Amino acid sequence: MRIGIVGAGILGLAVARRMAREGAEVTVLEKEPRVAAHQTGHNSGVVHAGIYYQPGSLKATLCREGVAMLREYCAEHGLPYEEAGKLVVASTRAELPGLRRIAERARENGVPGVAELDAIGLREIEPYAAGVAAVHSPHTAITDFAAVARRLAADVAEAGGSVRLSHPVRAIRQTADGVLVAAGRERFSFDRLISCAGLGTDRVAELAGADGDVRIVPFRGEYYRLSGPAAGLVRGLIYPVPDPRYPFLGVHLTRRIDGEVLAGPNAVPALALEGYSWRRVSPRDLRAILSWPGTGKMAAEHWRTGVREVYGSLVKRAFTAAARRYVPALTPADLVRAGSGVRAQAVTRDGRLLDDFAIDVRGRIVLVRNAPSPAATSSLAIARHIALTVPLAF
Numbered sequence: 001m002r003i004g005i006v007g008a009g010i011l012g013l014a015v016a017r018r019m020a021r022e023g024a025e026v027t028v029l030e031k032e033p034r035v036a037a038h039q040t041g042h043n044s045g046v047v048h049a050g051i052y053y054q055p056g057s058l059k060a061t062l063c064r065e066g067v068a069m070l071r072e073y074c075a076e077h078g079l080p081y082e083e084a085g086k087l088v089v090a091s092t093r094a095e096l097p098g099l100r101r102i103a104e105r106a107r108e109n110g111v112p113g114v115a116e117l118d119a120i121g122l123r124e125i126e127p128y129a130a131g132v133a134a135v136h137s138p139h140t141a142i143t144d145f146a147a148v149a150r151r152l153a154a155d156v157a158e159a160g161g162s163v164r165l166s167h168p169v170r171a172i173r174q175t176a177d178g179v180l181v182a183a184g185r186e187r188f189s190f191d192r193l194i195s196c197a198g199l200g201t202d203r204v205a206e207l208a209g210a211d212g213d214v215r216i217v218p219f220r221g222e223y224y225r226l227s228g229p230a231a232g233l234v235r236g237l238i239y240p241v242p243d244p245r246y247p248f249l250g251v252h253l254t255r256r257i258d259g260e261v262l263a264g265p266n267a268v269p270a271l272a273l274e275g276y277s278w279r280r281v282s283p284r285d286l287r288a289i290l291s292w293p294g295t296g297k298m299a300a301e302h303w304r305t306g307v308r309e310v311y312g313s314l315v316k317r318a319f320t321a322a323a324r325r326y327v328p329a330l331t332p333a334d335l336v337r338a339g340s341g342v343r344a345q346a347v348t349r350d351g352r353l354l355d356d357f358a359i360d361v362r363g364r365i366v367l368v369r370n371a372p373s374p375a376a377t378s379s380l381a382i383a384r385h386i387a388l389t390v391p392l393a394f
């Protein structure tokens with residue numbers, strides 16, 4: 001079977017590796033000159049343990065399976081993987097019910113080792129953190145997802161597949177017995193096409209004539225780095241109790257595999273699909289985003305949160321205040337800008353931020369419609385899930 005895959009992020013490469021190892025002839029088409037150029041190379045690097053997600057959802061099951069598969073994969077290939085441990089901290093008593101819900105979910109999802117801590121217990125784990133209580137997930141880990149993606153690409157090549165960089169997919173036609181694809185200056189003929197195009201998902205769906213009932217709305221997440229001795233104020237990962245209305249986890253402090261500590265990401269609307277800063281504006285992308293009925297409905301419901309997030313993006317003191325809630329010793333001088341990532345978040349026609357992973361099958365074409373966090377953590381399990389789904393399309 002000849003399988004084409006759009007996108008050389010961690011998901012496309014995990015799917016390609018899986019299919020190549022099952023004997024398919026695999027070609028990955030990537031528009032950028034390198035793998036992991038977008039979400040996979042611009043994230044927090046956290047291997048989520050699965051404590052947040054609705055039990056029974058794809059996120060909950062594939063995250064748990066994905067962690068086990070990723071841990072083993074990293075061990076097998078000498079890739080970085082460190083169980084830095086995560087604290088979810090309630091900074092006020094009002095947040096205690098939300099924190100309790102997180103602990104219950106963690107138990108329902110079978111996350112190992114989760115403990116509920118009081119104010120003293122949390123300081124034993126993170127001496128500079130402040131809060132009234134916390135949930136500790138000792139097996140939450142950190143890795144380098146871009147390095148994992150590069151290794152996956154090498155596996156694809158070793159299994160006889162090919163990863164074609166600088167090959168933007170420009171046209172797709174489904175015929176009675178295959179899928180014709182134009183990418184870069186070449187034409188390809190596949191038996192199946194699988195799209196893992198992240199921020200480019202809607203464009204690929206449009207080319208495939210598979211409109212669907214969600215659209216990608218890009219949300220930028222901006223980071224600061226803790227400079228100098230301030231990095232010593234954080235041992236592992238310190239997270240707020242998330243607002244259940246949003247799939248985003250709130251500004252957190254994350255020790256990275258290279259020893260740096262990041263604060264962020266926030267969640268502000270990006271003004272282009274690949275809008276990594278306020279200066280990156282695409283009228284074409286904006287027209288598409290704003291003409292989707294769900295965008296206006298979402299904005300009408302969540303504008304207060306939006307204004308607060310934009311303020312935090314523009315005013316460093318406000319961003320610092322979000323981090324200081326959990327580590328009060330931090331000052332604005334400790335924070336240095338450290339880039340951003342753009343989340344490909346699917347929004348429904350009625351303005352809901354789609355929470356779960358979403359995969360559509362249209363004849364010979366499989367479209368990943370929503371693969372936000374923890375999709376990097378879950379990538380190997382999502383690939384297995386897709387490998388099981390594909391033959392069912394016929």
Ligand SMILES: Cc1cc2nc3c(=O)[nH]c(=O)nc-3n(C[C@H](O)[C@H](O)[C@H](O)COP(=O)(O)OP(=O)(O)OC[C@H]3O[C@@H](n4cnc5c(N)ncnc54)[C@H](O)[C@@H]3O)c2cc1C
Pocket residue numbers: 006007008009010011012013029030031032035036037038039040041042043044045046047048167168169170196197198199200201203204220221265340341342343344371372373374375376377378
């Ligand atoms: C700020 C931020 C923080 C995050 N933190 C975490 C975390 O800590 N842990 C975690 O598990 N997840 C995290 N995530 C989510 C995670 O990064 C993504 O879920 C994951 O990387 C998705 O992988 P992907 O391969 O689907 O997408 P991507 O990595 O975006 O890859 C899609 C690829 O498709 C290519 N493409 C698009 N259109 C075309 C086209 N027409 N032709 C050819 N190629 C095309 C793009 O160039 C891109 O390389 C975070 C995401 C962001 C943005």
